[in-house]
Amino acid sequence: MSSVYLVLPVVLPILGGAVMPLLHLPEKQRNAFLEILILATSVLAALCVLRRPKEGFILFHLTGNLDFALRLDGLGSVFVCLIAFLWPLATLYAFEYMRHEERTTSFFSFYTMTCGVTMGIAMAENLVTMYLFYELLTLVSVYLVMHPMTKKALHASRVYLYYSIGGAAFAFVALVFVIIFGGTTDFVMGGVLDMSRVGDNITIVQIVYLLAFWGFGVKAAVFPFQGWLPQASVAPTPVTALLHAVAVVKSGAFAVMRLTYYCFGTELIRGTWVHFVVMSIAMLSILYGSTMAVKETHFKRRLAFSTVSNLSYILLGVTMMSPQGLLAGMAHLVFHAFMKIGAFFCAGAVLHQSGKTYVDELNGLAKKMPFVFTTFVVFGLSLIGIPVFAGFISKWNIAAAAMELGTDYPFAYGAVAVLLYSALMTAVYVLTVAVRAWFPDQGSVGESKEDITDPNWEMKLPLGIFTAAVLIWGLGSEPLMQILRAVAHGVF
Numbered sequence: 335m336s337s338v339y340l341v342l343p344v345v346l347p348i349l350g351g352a353v354m355p356l357l358h359l360p361e362k363q364r365n366a367f368l369e370i371l372i373l374a375t376s377v378l379a380a381l382c383v384l385r386r387p388k389e390g391f392i393l394f395h396l397t398g399n400l401d402f403a404l405r406l407d408g409l410g411s412v413f414v415c416l417i418a419f420l421w422p423l424a425t426l427y428a429f430e431y432m433r434h435e436e437r438t439t440s441f442f443s444f445y446t447m448t449c450g451v452t453m454g455i456a457m458a459e460n461l462v463t464m465y466l467f468y469e470l471l472t473l474v475s476v477y478l479v480m481h482p483m484t485k486k487a488l489h490a491s492r493v494y495l496y497y498s499i500g501g502a503a504f505a506f507v508a509l510v511f512v513i514i515f516g517g518t519t520d521f522v523m524g525g526v527l528d529m530s531r532v533g534d535n536i537t538i539v540q541i542v543y544l545l546a547f548w549g550f551g552v553k554a555a556v557f558p559f560q561g562w563l564p565q566a567s568v569a570p571t572p573v574t575a576l577l578h579a580v581a582v583v584k585s586g587a588f589a590v591m592r593l594t595y596y597c598f599g600t601e602l603i604r605g606t607w608v609h610f611v612v613m614s615i616a617m618l619s620i621l622y623g624s625t626m627a628v629k630e631t632h633f634k635r636r637l638a639f640s641t642v643s644n645l646s647y648i649l650l651g652v653t654m655m656s657p658q659g660l661l662a663g664m665a666h667l668v669f670h671a672f673m674k675i676g677a678f679f680c681a682g683a684v685l686h687q688s689g690k691t692y693v694d695e696l697n698g699l700a701k702k703m704p705f706v707f708t709t710f711v712v713f714g715l716s717l718i719g720i721p722v723f724a725g726f727i728s729k730w731n732i733a734a735a736a737m738e739l740g741t742d743y744p745f746a747y748g749a750v751a752v753l754l755y756s757a758l759m760t761a762v763y764v765l766t767v768a769v770r771a772w773f774p775d776q777g778s779v780g781e782s783k784e785d786i787t788d789p790n791w792e793m794k795l796p797l798g799i800f801t802a803a804v805l806i807w808g809l810g811s812e813p814l815m816q817i818l819r820a821v822a823h824g825v826f
Contacts, residue, residue, distance in 0.1 A: 343376075344451075355439050372422045372446065411826075424796065460520045468505070468550070500559075501559065547612050627760075628759050640717065655739075661731060665727060666728035666731075673804060686793070714764035714765065
């Protein structure tokens with residue numbers, strides 16, 4: 335396949351989303367247009383992965399040896415497949431959820447453009463291209479946060495914008511240093527820094543790596559820059575589900591993977607003070623997110639704090655600075671996407687069908703919405719890390735990476751303790767919802783005559799598929815793990 339086809343999964347949804355408001359289509363025709371557009375994007379992305387071009391494609395030349403270019407390698411292919419699979423289902427869910435909302439055409443316009451921009455991050459050939467798409471992601475997704483146009487939504491969008499712009503400034507410093515000390519910004523497994531250029535500036539370069547870890551980590555809600563994520567839960571559920579499962583937060587984690595393994599290289603970081611710091615940041619984020627999720631009584635915000643915790647599971651794997659750690663991080667990047675988008679879709683279905691937003695309002699609701707809460711139990715058990723569910727596979731691999739690293743760096747054993755604590759907290763904040771919904775006290779909602787039912791097929795189908803994926807991968811993940819293992823060792 336010619337490398338020029340790499341452009342299509344990026345440009346098609348961006349252009350399609352941009353022109354959609356100009357078409358003035360009725361709702362049914364608009365929805366059909368959108369679903370076909372996103373499906374076409376996914377098919378093109380899948381073809382690019384299956385027939386991956388060996389060469390990249392330069393969209394335009396910037397200056398010197400800096401190009402705005404696309405190329406698909408193993409890590410990028412994993413992220414592209416995740417986007418291509420989830421986005422059509424999320425769009426289908428959004429049709430029913432947004433049916434009675436205002437300004438839906440502008441909403442779906444930015445929603446679709448976000449898909450193309452996220453594809454651009456996944457397919458970026460170099461740090462320059464990824465950085466530019468990363469900035470563009472902020473611009474197209476901030477409208478989705480502010481869409482309700484309430485006071486809370488406008489405030490949340492400003493917070494998101496401030497955090498993202500600040501993080502981008504940190505990331506830009508790393509971009510400059512990679513250019514100076516590497517001579518290229520292309521992604522190369524093992525890093526591109528030239529140690530003869532680094533010389534006596536190792537400490538400075540390590541400080542820059544730490545700043546960039548925080549900079550790109552802002553979108554992954556790493557501590558202490560996680561504040562924007564729970565506030566962004568005021569956005570419509572199709573937005574929060576994608577923000578918290580795929581587009582924004584996973585782009586942040588993906589960028590940290592690129593930064594660590596493909597730009598700076600692990601040899602410069604492993605065993606140094608900055609290695610200890612970034613691992614500690616990831617562990618602190620897990621502790622904070624899981625603890626706050628237990629305290630939170632708002633259903634969607636509880637899941638948002640859970641996301642803060644689970645994103646740092648990915649980063650904890652990444653900061654192991656080993657192939658096993660990268661494997662574990664990629665596995666949780668994939669599995670968490672299905673678990674969390676499904677959990678958010680359950681919360682959105684509850685809000686859409688019943689108007690209930692707080693955990694203490696869910697008593698007995700499973701009797702009215704058995705399909706939704708059955709799928710929520712599956713997602714919840716997977717988030718805890720119970721065997722036979724997908725979450726167990728990724729968490730086991732993170733623990734294995736920590737034990738492997740701990741033979742040389744004993745502080746890594748602390749990661750295992752953090753994983754156990756977080757699993758306990760996850761059990762508390764997930765099972766309290768499930769128990770309330772399935773085993774109500776007398777006189778609860780489940781015993782009332784409120785006209786509440788499961789949603790229609792547009793919401794059920796994505797939930798059913800995500801549930802099946804979590805179970806299938808929990809029982810038979812080895813084919814996928816073999817691919818991820820090859821990516822982690824740089825042979826795919």
